[in-house]
Amino acid sequence: MKSFTMTLFLALACLCSTEAHAGWQDKLQNLMNPESKEGKILSGATQVVSSSQEMTYATERTVGQSLALESMQRFGKPVSNEALQKYVNLVGNAVARNSRRSTIPYQFVVLDSPVRNAFAAPGGMVFISRGLLDVVENEAELAAVLAHEVGHVAEKHALKSIRRAQFLQGVGTISAATMKGSEGKKFESMIGDLQSTLFDKGLDQGMEYEADLAALETTYRTGYDPAAMISVLQKLKKLEASDSGKGSWFSTHPPLDERIARLSSSLEKYPDHASLAKVSARFAKTVKTAKK
């Protein structure tokens, strides 16, 4: 009887609700579900609050540029073909402008390294190796790889991975003057942590899946076929057996089978995807010519 009274009370509460639709209970429940419309709005709101309390963008760029210097020490310099660098910048900027973080400047760089890898430095500098570019077969696939990396920049994954760095426990900002002192030492140590995370240990698997989904969404919004993300991973899967893997997308990312499976199920959200652009001819003309 007691439960009946409670149920009746709840029914009355629903009827008296000022919400004219759906019911406040559903909305409340939906807030807990990150996939729901309400959950997405909440996650958007918390994103604004949390990022407001994080590192300033200027410091984020300094971190990214310092890391870029270290990554060139490790993987080699950019390839000297200016037409190729321009082309990759155009594809990358096309997707970056439709990402969740579209207003910061992005730079995309092809590094002269045979290791099949791509990574993003905080603040908007994205690197792809000549080795990984060799695996890619059309512009949509290149857009997908770059959009995955833009996803990491947008969600500040690298910085979130090193939250415990001493530098971030202090003031969290750096100037040329403070770079010389103890803050500078903490800063250097943080760049070391970032290198170890990005190049050796890899980011958290959840972050990689999140970046994969961001790649699907961003390529689709730009007008490229999002299935390209899956086809790149399938090509890498074929090469996996023969590759030593050290420092590549194989060693620092979750298992390819799992990524492919998750992406394939998410592709259902884009029923018209096959009709979107792949752009093979322009890619072949620019990238394959650059190899000669």
Next chain:
Amino acid sequence: MKKTTVALLLLALAAAPALGAEKRWVVSEGTALKAEQSVTAASVAELPVGAELTVVEGAGRWLKVRSANGKEGWVYAGRVSDTAPVAEVGGGDGLFGDSMQKSQINTAKADSARSIRGLSPEVAQYAKQRGTPESLKKELDKILSRKVSDKEVRTFLKEGKIGEYAQ
């Protein structure tokens, strides 16, 4: 039996069609509200990044939307998202002072001006302390000086018949 009736009543209430209008947020710079479903149609208004829109109709590649100041028109679906864009943290204050749009745009502009000058003093100091070879500093300078304008991106997408420019 009564319980079942009430449960059914509750279920019916919960399943009532959602009458709430769907929201979208502008994520791409240079987004315009168009008079018709075409990239070549006249622009009704410019929409800044972060602007909240209400979907009036459409579920395909073009959506009819209403802006906060009541203007209606069409927007290419690729330029909007069902989640708000990431806010930027400006220098100095950071905390809630600036509106998202203002702080995003200011940050981007400030950095563009900064990167034109090449390596920042902080990074130059970092390189000095680490003994980074001069050649790598030059390479970073070159990377930072490579600019892609909105116009170049639009021309690139048009030539590739991509997105809004697909036929």
